[in-house]
Amino acid sequence: MHLSQFAGDLVCQHCWKSQKAREWPAKGDYVPFFYQTEPGNYNLEMTCPNCGKKWYVVWDNDPGPILPLSF
Known part of the structure; x- marks a missing residue:
């Protein structure tokens, strides 16, 4: 397990709502x-919890x- 400065504030490219990643590359x-x-x-595939895309x-x-x- 590790920490990330950016993984907690990602933006869906469909609905523009914020979401968090549960995993992240070691040097991401x-x-x-x-x-x-x-x-x-x-890449890291994300599924938006708001719009589902x-x-x-x-x-x-x-x-x-x-x-x-x-x-």
Whole structure:
């Protein structure tokens, strides 16, 4: 388990509501990332609890393995 500065304040790309990730890459805070509606090279799939649609947090470079977060 690890901590993230950014995983607790993500924005759905469909309804623009905030949500939190339950898991995050080990180096996810240190590798630039962006949000989009299609998966990318390295991505974390999110399902919005508000609208139910899928969207992605995407990294162009490898952010490391996906690990559970400790809040």
